[in-house]
Amino acid sequence: WDPFGEMSGLVGRVKNVAKGVGGAAKEFGRIVIHGNGINPDEIDDGGAEALLERISDGVLADDRRSAAHELRDLVQESRVAQFAIGVIGLPTLITSLTEERKDTELVHGVLEVLVNALTGGVAGADGGADTAVREGGEGAHLAHAGAANADAFVRNPMNLELALSLLDEEDFYVRYHTMQLLTALSATNPFEVQSAIMSNPTGVGRLMDNLTEREVIRNETLLLLISLTRGSEDLRKIVAFEGAFERCFNVIREEGAADGGIIVQDCLELCNNLLRGSPSNQSFFRESSFLHQLPEMLSLKVPSQAKGGPPLAPQKAANLLCALELVTMLVSSSDAGGPSKSAVVNVEGGDDVAAEIAARERAAKEQCRAANQAALAKAGMLDTLLAMCLGVEAVDSVPVRVFALRCLGDMVADSRQNQDLLFAAAVQVADVAGKGGYQTTERSEPALLACLRVALRGLDAAERTAAEGVFARCLRGNAELQIMLISTIAPAGEEDDDGERNVSLGGLLARALTGKSP
DSSP states (O other): OOGGGGTGGGHHHHHHHHTTOHHHHHHHHHHHHHOSSSOGGGOOOTTHHHHHHHHHHOSSHHHHHHHHHHHHHHHHHOHHHHHHIIIIIHHHHHHHHHHOTTOHHHHHHHHHHHHHHHHOOOTTTTSSHHHHHHHTTOOGGGGGHHHHHHHHHHTSHHHHHHHHHGGGOSOHHHHHHHHHHHHHHHHHOHHHHHHHHHHSTTHHHHHHHHTTSOHHHHHHHHHHHHHHTTSOHHHHHHHHHTTHHHHHHHHHHHTTGGGSOHHHHHHHHHHHHHHTTOHHHHHHHHHTTOGGGHHHHTOOSSOOGGGTOOOOOHHHHHHHHHHHHHHHHHHOSSOTTOOOGGGGOOOTTOHHHHHHHHHHHHHHHHHHHHHHHHHHHHTTHHHHHHHHHSSTTOOSOHHHHHHHHHHHHHHHTTOHHHHHHHHHOEEEEEEEETTTTEEEEEEEEEHHHHHHHHHHHOSSHHHHHHHHHHHHHHHTTOHHHHHHHHHTOOOOOOOOHHHHHTOOHHHHHHHHHTTOOO
16 A cells, blocks of 8 residues: 555645644544554654644744754654655645745754655664554555655655755755755656756756865765766756866866775766767867876876885775776777667668668767877877786786776777877886896886787786787787788797797797797
8 A cells, every 4th residue: 555645635634734733644644654453542653743843833943943853863763754754744844944944053954854854764763663563564665765755855846946946055054955855866866856957047057066165065966966967968968068077177186086085986977977978078078178187097196016005995996997987988989878869769761860860970979989099199098008007007906907908908999090009109017037036127018018918927817808809909900010010920939038028029929829838
């Protein structure tokens, strides 16, 4: 039995609660929360109704504020009270936000009640009514109280408009709790929140302004934007052109780039959402010079573990993986954003038109990808990726090295210019002397030779496969590089240690193909 199904028939009783008529509301709450099969005298609604009456009808402002704070704590502790907010409490709380907006302390409390009603509530925490209902098998719907409350809140579009308007308030905590409320709503009702923001002339602008606010508001805004931009292409375009890239990159620099904390990861995730499958946003990103800042963002300021540095922290690895995902989306031939709308059109008689539109979209994406590859190479991305995955500066994290190798392969795929650059590039590798293999110095080695060594000797299967992919993509479709490789093939005889250090690219390949120890 869905308790909200009775709402339309009992709307009059709900209104009575907002006016302070407690008897009808108490009966309604008992019916909705506990059903008619239990003695009303033995039922407790969790205490939410009495606090709602104090918020609505309290003569003293201090009493109304105190009731809001008590209700906030009650909703956090009691699932029944949490559920009651959506059933009988919203009219009272919305009225308080609308009519008593100047009482900032009351507004704080009411917003916190709403946030807890969507996200809080621990089943059975009060050991009373929650437990009784659960044991009776009649309260399964209470487990979804947060989602039900969110549905009840967004059912009236004016509620979302009210929440957005609260972002203009001067009080810091009003804006902060409003952002928490919007973030909680977007978790279960993203479409309604998206629609409200896009239909509001200053909706996106308000959120962009919040990215320059104090940390807690900025962080909540990032979480909200990450949630909303996952499912709306139109919103992604608006957010991008409202300055999201600039604000995110400013935050990333302030937080220390790859060496920063989780906020760097959040900023990168938002940028990834905006760029995924969107040639227009990618073009804007490239033409606004943000692309040229990516190599610096991927550079760690501390030395690698091979050079005496500390192990790579998990958060730094997460930041690097997010940044590499961003680069991959810019240079990968696969459409990470999924098929285009025209690619799935299946209207009788419209196949030819759909195919032509899809072909144009693919051509535009390939053109954008080629431009991204050229711009990233010019910005020094090849050297940055090589340092991350090969040689003595390689990051001491297998997932990061694997992702960097795959990204390097995407950088050179179908790009003659980038293939030539990689073939001519070099990395610093450890030089060993004698049979004991003691590291003594560093020496320069062709990057493709170092990559082939990883493909042949790497300890991790995924890393070997990724290195092999780089080697293949660098040579694929480039006849001149293939001829140069063949010209370096030497007899695969036994070689001493000096020969191992000075082996050519073709010689190492020949030894591997003939079964000699590489």
